[in-house]
Amino acid sequence: MAKDKKYRKKKLGSYPFASVVFSVTLALFVMGLFGLLILTTNNLTRLIQENVEIQVFLHKGLSQNEVVKITKILSSKDYVLKSGGQAQIQHITKEEAAETFMEETGEDFVNFLGDNPLRDVIKIKVSPEYQASQNLAEIKKEIGFISGVFEVTYIENLVQSINKNVRKISYVLVGFTVILLIVVVVLINNTIKLALFSQRFLIRSMQLVGATSSFIRKPFLSRASWFGLLSGMLACALIWGVLQLAEREIEGLIDLVRMDELLVLTAAMLLVGLLVGFISTFAAIKKYMKMSLDELY
Structure with missing residues (x-):
């Protein structure tokens, strides 16, 4: 029984499930919240402009x-x-x-x-x-x-004020979007690298017994892709929950976000979780396979 438990812990491709999913979900949730803010701001701005x-x-x-x-x-x-x-x-x-x-x-x-x-x-x-x-x-x-x-x-001062504020908001949102996207990618990347750190010796053992690079990568990449997709789905569920909760507090808020835009945001979160998880895992495995034994220690 103890041996089976020990084997499962060292199974190729396995690494902490809960911590990885929690960290990636949190990162994607923050990204989704900001995406929701951008959609709401853009639609509110458009609504104001359409009433000029x-x-x-x-x-x-x-x-x-x-x-x-x-x-x-x-x-x-x-x-x-x-x-x-x-x-x-x-x-x-x-x-x-x-x-x-x-x-x-x-x-x-x-x-x-x-x-x-x-x-x-x-x-x-x-x-x-x-x-x-x-x-x-x-x-x-x-x-x-x-x-x-x-x-x-027409109210010239009002139009000038609207145009000026729209430009300011656009610059701020673009800047924050770039920064947040970088932070999310770095956070997910570091989370996966830390999770794979515990597997570095197992990877070396597989190399020593003649396992090919693709054979070693496959279980890690499959697991990382699944974790990323699951985290994306959890983050999307949280975003939809926050949106429904906000609608109860602020009537008409949900009308500021179109369904097609929400679907695009959902797809983007799933894609970021999947791709970043896959690419980060691929890069980490490649790094550990090239390390010498002294470097692994």
Whole structure:
């Protein structure tokens, strides 16, 4: 019984299961959390950018056909955001604008003034790729030349602030992504190397009895690949659990991450766990097979 137990401990390709899986899972979990943060930030940024609007005020006394014509012209422009194939344009009549104003203020200014001084307005949502300050200035100028348009406005300071913050966030996220990926790879690599350290003499013994390099590597690589894949699956399960828990605390949070993006993140975690485990094990085995006996000690 004792001999069997001792044999199992020295079995070729075996090394501490729990510690390796725990360490690799933890590294991949941290990577997944940061990936989730990136997805959420990017989608939140996109959502903010998709709500940047240009307001087009029309001349008074335009006929319904003239208003429809202006709307069609604007709908055909590339800079107008499209969602589901539909241009994101909203026409608000001066009557609707007056009604909204009275609901918000509680004052009937139309009766007080004896007239409605407001104008019909067409609100245009601008595609994110056209939201640079120079592009918006050109769009404003172009719309201003359309017959029937009285004035074109947008909140310039807000757009500039959004673009500035988006650039800052992008630089920070890219930097942290590179650093974190390096840390995760190094951590997994060192974990596997430490786990294989206890097998170095067994590897040398196999070499001495004539075992080929491929024969020695095969059980280690198979086990490392399985450990990496298992760790990836555990890390993915933890990420999904954190996402569900966060949704309970912050309603609507899960809507900021698309299902296809989550699947890509899941696949990336599994792939990193599998590849890093395989490559690290291959490099460590190769190193130990080339060492002299004195170096092994």
